[in-house]
Amino acid sequence: MKITYREALNQAMCEEMERDNRVFLMGEEVAEYNGAYKVSQGMLEKFGPKRVIDTPITELGFAGLGVGASMAGLRPIIEFMTWNFAILALDQIVNAAAKMKYMSGGQYSCPMVFRGAGGSAARVGSQHSQALENWMANVPGLKVVMPSNPADAKGLLKAAIRDNDTVCFIENEINYGDVGEVPDGEYIIPLGKADVKRPGKDVTIVAHSRMTGFALEAAAELAKQGIDAEVIDPRTIRPLDEATILGSVAKTNRCVVVEEGWRFAGIGAEISARIMEKGFDDLDAPVARVTGKDVPMAYAANLERMTLPSVAEIVEAARVVTNRA
Amino acid sequence: MKITYREALNQAMCEEMERDNRVFLMGEEVAEYNGAYKVSQGMLEKFGPKRVIDTPITELGFAGLGVGASMAGLRPIIEFMTWNFAILALDQIVNAAAKMKYMSGGQYSCPMVFRGAGGSAARVGSQHSQALENWMANVPGLKVVMPSNPADAKGLLKAAIRDNDTVCFIENEINYGDVGEVPDGEYIIPLGKADVKRPGKDVTIVAHSRMTGFALEAAAELAKQGIDAEVIDPRTIRPLDEATILGSVAKTNRCVVVEEGWRFAGIGAEISARIMEKGFDDLDAPVARVTGKDVPMAYAANLERMTLPSVAEIVEAARVVTNRA
Amino acid sequence: MSAKQKQAAKSAKGLEFEGRSYDVDTLHAMHDSMLFIRRFEEKAGQLYGLKKIGGFCHLCNGQEAVCVGMEHAAQPTDYMMTSYRDHGHILARGSDPTAVMAELLGRAGGIVKGKGGSMHMFDIDKNFAGGNGIVGEQVPIGLGFGFSSWYKDDGRVTMCIMGDGGINQGGVYESFNMAALWKLPIVFVIENNQYAMGTALNRASAETHLFKRGISFKIPGMQIDGMDVLAVEKHMTEALEHARSGEGPILVEAVTYRYRGHSMSDPATYRTREEVDEWRTGRDPIARLQQQMIDAGLATEEHFKEKDKEIKKEVNTVAKDAEAQPEPDPSELWTDVYSDPIEGAYPYPGKVG
Amino acid sequence: MSAKQKQAAKSAKGLEFEGRSYDVDTLHAMHDSMLFIRRFEEKAGQLYGLKKIGGFCHLCNGQEAVCVGMEHAAQPTDYMMTSYRDHGHILARGSDPTAVMAELLGRAGGIVKGKGGSMHMFDIDKNFAGGNGIVGEQVPIGLGFGFSSWYKDDGRVTMCIMGDGGINQGGVYESFNMAALWKLPIVFVIENNQYAMGTALNRASAETHLFKRGISFKIPGMQIDGMDVLAVEKHMTEALEHARSGEGPILVEAVTYRYRGHSMSDPATYRTREEVDEWRTGRDPIARLQQQMIDAGLATEEHFKEKDKEIKKEVNTVAKDAEAQPEPDPSELWTDVYSDPIEGAYPYPGKVG
Ligand SMILES: Cc1ncc(C[n+]2csc(CCOP(=O)(O)OP(=O)(O)O)c2C)c(N)n1
Numbered sequence A, B: 001m002k003i004t005y006r007e008a009l010n011q012a013m014c015e016e017m018e019r020d021n022r023v024f025l026m027g028e029e030v031a032e033y034n035g036a037y038k039v040s041q042g043m044l045e046k047f048g049p050k051r052v053i054d055t056p057i058t059e060l061g062f063a064g065l066g067v068g069a070s071m072a073g074l075r076p077i078i079e080f081m082t083w084n085f086a087i088l089a090l091d092q093i094v095n096a097a098a099k100m101k102y103m104s105g106g107q108y109s110c111p112m113v114f115r116g117a118g119g120s121a122a123r124v125g126s127q128h129s130q131a132l133e134n135w136m137a138n139v140p141g142l143k144v145v146m147p148s149n150p151a152d153a154k155g156l157l158k159a160a161i162r163d164n165d166t167v168c169f170i171e172n173e174i175n176y177g178d179v180g181e182v183p184d185g186e187y188i189i190p191l192g193k194a195d196v197k198r199p200g201k202d203v204t205i206v207a208h209s210r211m212t213g214f215a216l217e218a219a220a221e222l223a224k225q226g227i228d229a230e231v232i233d234p235r236t237i238r239p240l241d242e243a244t245i246l247g248s249v250a251k252t253n254r255c256v257v258v259e260e261g262w263r264f265a266g267i268g269a270e271i272s273a274r275i276m277e278k279g280f281d282d283l284d285a286p287v288a289r290v291t292g293k294d295v296p297m298a299y300a301a302n303l304e305r306m307t308l309p310s311v312a313e314i315v316e317a318a319r320v321v322t323n324r325a
Numbered sequence C, D: 001m002s003a004k005q006k007q008a009a010k011s012a013k014g015l016e017f018e019g020r021s022y023d024v025d026t027l028h029a030m031h032d033s034m035l036f037i038r039r040f041e042e043k044a045g046q047l048y049g050l051k052k053i054g055g056f057c058h059l060c061n062g063q064e065a066v067c068v069g070m071e072h073a074a075q076p077t078d079y080m081m082t083s084y085r086d087h088g089h090i091l092a093r094g095s096d097p098t099a100v101m102a103e104l105l106g107r108a109g110g111i112v113k114g115k116g117g118s119m120h121m122f123d124i125d126k127n128f129a130g131g132n133g134i135v136g137e138q139v140p141i142g143l144g145f146g147f148s149s150w151y152k153d154d155g156r157v158t159m160c161i162m163g164d165g166g167i168n169q170g171g172v173y174e175s176f177n178m179a180a181l182w183k184l185p186i187v188f189v190i191e192n193n194q195y196a197m198g199t200a201l202n203r204a205s206a207e208t209h210l211f212k213r214g215i216s217f218k219i220p221g222m223q224i225d226g227m228d229v230l231a232v233e234k235h236m237t238e239a240l241e242h243a244r245s246g247e248g249p250i251l252v253e254a255v256t257y258r259y260r261g262h263s264m265s266d267p268a269t270y271r272t273r274e275e276v277d278e279w280r281t282g283r284d285p286i287a288r289l290q291q292q293m294i295d296a297g298l299a300t301e302e303h304f305k306e307k308d309k310e311i312k313k314e315v316n317t318v319a320k321d322a323e324a325q326p327e328p329d330p331s332e333l334w335t336d337v338y339s340d341p342i343e344g345a346y347p348y349p350g351k352v353g
């Protein structure tokens, strides 16, 4: 059945809430408003005000509420309207949720999902346009998941809700409207497994979330230029299925890593460093990174376009690593 | 004159406060208690309660106070008792201070210093033992400085206070008592300049903050084994003086990067990725990383020791990249 | 004719509100400023509909009395900062409307060079310090401006504005405590428009009398009619005096209403037509002042009709001039990141990679 | 003999406090528990001095009545969480003292396997949910436990404990608002020992009557004598009933005093000898209960002397047994990071790099 990325997320939550009444959804505007981005459309009606709960604008407080509720045996889904606002809640995510099991010698754990849109939307400026997955992925105790299409959105969110650890589930607002084939009912994608979105032999392009689409466009363009790119979407950022990436690089000997976020100590840096450590001898050229520019996001349309990675930049990087530039 | 790292920081602040009455120090226990770690010893007496100010335990609030005060023309030094607590204040650092100049089209800026101890102390457990420099270094608009000895502590802090941008100045509690030769009076180390702490020709070891000391110990041990290591302390993490690192690698052709923090998307990942991008052909072996283990910090002495990078691990990594293992 | 209007009518040369009198020029200035903001926002709404303005766009129609009354009570040297709902406030402060409109359009001549957009307006010459997109973030920042006035003893007061949703953020209470503890010269203004996006006040706040939110920190508060520009001016004057006199911070809850959705993309189905009409037609701050001035013989309907035409023309010119501007120069991408960029260190200023 | 003691003496079989009577066994239980905590902390202090305990070590000497009175008022199924000053509370809850001491020593048999230390004690069987090192962090977490009881309707109440310094954290007020808005069964307990490290209450809080800190959120509060175990038990019983009955959260400010420094490394020079003595000798909760029981003919000085010897012996045994334990097995470094570790994905469970 063809549905949107938004509907796929909604389906995943509804199915899991029907299956397990310990699961509840809490966040700003998730209930009566049906979600700021309509991801929770109809859920209040379906599950009632006890399981779909609007909160005051207090991210630190309701993130902590989720942590405590998960310790007490519930399975919270805490929605951040966007991950930009999660910065206010980071202490509860990083110092409480991520460390609780370890600190308590295994007695308590925090099986919960923090979810919402990450990265930039369109024209919303610097405070509403940042990709923080590298911060979350830095932290042991957390898992970080980022779907790039509707089917993955459903399968990964269901897996995240069932997972017994704290999962930071980072969606993308611009993808919410994307339509794709999504299996109904029980459809689960195991965490920690990358997906080859396009097979190819000349160059490996690793890209996650919205950038996966950019990478596929770039691959199509490269094909016209006679360069056969393999596009890999890690889907789970932490822990990372590097075997799939390293396997591809062993075949292509060339790699471009794409991310929307800032470059310094980003996801691309980690993947590049891992290829250095584990695939050095496979490389015929240094791994290249295509990332967001090292500036805050501007509002003006032209500056915004320049700030984000572009298909053209990915194509160019692929040409460079394949010595076609 | 030989003084401690702690006294060097105190000297830097006192000298800058004497020079510029817009500079003030604010934080928990900085005034009447003379600092939780005595870094501000005697400053209340010297400068009075208007310029050395004890705060309630409200990191987000007083970090924001610093941001506003800097926009209004003052030059705040905001002390976090440790950087662990700065996670609560991150929104003001990342969304306000770092972006203010850009968002306001250059009208407002935030010339201020956020400072305090980062990394692990001794036996203080998971919530008090984390290295966040990679999060701060990820963000355009911020500068990140981490001194590894008393002289650098003074010279870099004076430069940070005079700098017209927001500087995250990350000290190390275990280094506070270290003694070293520190020039009196006007001594300023420009930001963005690395320092070769030990010249060598066989392998480059890059390490910052407390790890610089570990790297030097490792170099001494390696020397006994006939391996001549060059130890580079970046001192400023963002922006990074990569020229000095790349120059060294061009000479040694081998590199080990050491950091106390977690590996995934850390500083080591960035440095490794940069060497990949800019020094690929100079490398005779893949760059190796020695980092904190991918677990929260435990309290037990033996587990704590295992979690931190060790001199032995650095030695071993250097032997591997020099094909001596 | 309401009691208030009767009382007002008493003084022929102007109007009175609770013993404070306003001369004709002041009244016209307040009216024209409110009407200008109203028409400016309507124009912004149109341009958004035409997709010439992008992203989020939060209009303040209905809340003009708060913007204008506050500004008239304040000194130009007093500081002000607010949330993303900032067009009305920066216009009331006297910033160039063409620059504000150009900002909405993302143009080179925007008040922040097109870098901030609707949510991030700043004007340092008018002591307007933003324009914040993170709910509540401006409150600790306002605390810092207040601290700076205390530190410099410069006699300025900071007007730190937040919404009925924003007031729940923890940083607000950290700021209340420090402001009260150190008696900083700050007026915390709560624009209680009764909704935070789709969330009605009583669904988000245990204590819905928001002026009481400072009690736990010994901060006095008052609730005022945010639909009456004279009430706002009068009570903000008192509040500013309180803060300026060194007595410490004070809370002002201005009860108001936003006519439009939360942002341009919000259909606002969570409110009844009746409720909106009651406020829009029953309590509109502009219509109210016009009626008071007419009743007092200070102006005629014709005058206001003329003035409205004039202002609409002005706003059209503003929009045309703003639209005529080019987008920011691409080189602007790399400016304003650092005051002291460090050449030769990575990431390199102005370079990719 | 004070009025209160006279009143107490009235009932021969026990003691009375404001109409609530306590039988001899209960009184002995409370006394012994307080004394045990006192001696345990002293031992911990010694072991710290011998460098057998590392890091931070925050003792609760002087605050025992709060720990014990609260626990006696609560049900075993009620939840409790606090800050890093947690030894007294977890012992009062009935956790194994040897495991608590072993934790302080970083041993394999520690209550959290040596992974948490002094600041991070947990005992899920006793519904003791930590032990938090970040000031105020336990408050939103406590909100979540309270939410879970509301969600499950399990009749439990959460006792969420914070200090007079911690109460200033913003997350506390976000939690107050949600707890009051949804009427969650939570008793917020403020251990007001009058100092946050070296900062006296009045230097950190604009409103020093901490029980009033909930007023702005419609949360009722009471101030109680935290040096009188009977007062704590009586009023905590009322507070717990209030929360359990569905009336929503309530604040209890227990005024108390810590005899030792903030942590073992704090010389506490910010307080006068006189002040410390006034509390230590004048208002000690253990001496006070002993005197009351003796006056009421419920016990003799000899008994308490004997009991003290007994407890000291017990504590020595606890310490000896704990010290006899090995450090955690090195393999423990890699356990308890994830409940569902993912094999074959990086970072690899249990491996470096
Ligand atoms: C920290 C944070 N959380 C959530 C949001 C999303 N958001 C933007 S405006 C808003 C409602 C704010 O309402 P209120 O404070 O009453 O101001 P108003 O819009 O009514 O002027 C929300 C939830 C945000 N921008 N920042």
Ligand SMILES: Cc1ncc(C[n+]2csc(CCOP(=O)(O)OP(=O)(O)O)c2C)c(N)n1
Binding pocket: B028, B057, B059, B081, B085, B088, D083, D085, D133, D134, D135, D136, D162, D163, D164, D165, D166, D167, D191, D193, D195, D196, D197, D262
């Ligand atoms: C967020 C945070 N900021 C600062 C600290 C350092 N710190 C530890 S305890 C403490 C004082 C807390 O005082 P109070 O809340 O009164 O508790 P008490 O120690 O008196 O029991 C401070 C500032 C911390 N642990 N966490």
Ligand SMILES: [Mg+2]
Binding pocket: C163, C164, C165, C191, C192, C193, C194, C195, C196, C197
């Ligand atoms: Mg509102």
Ligand SMILES: [Mg+2]
Binding pocket: D163, D164, D165, D191, D192, D193, D194, D195, D196, D197
């Ligand atoms: Mg205290």
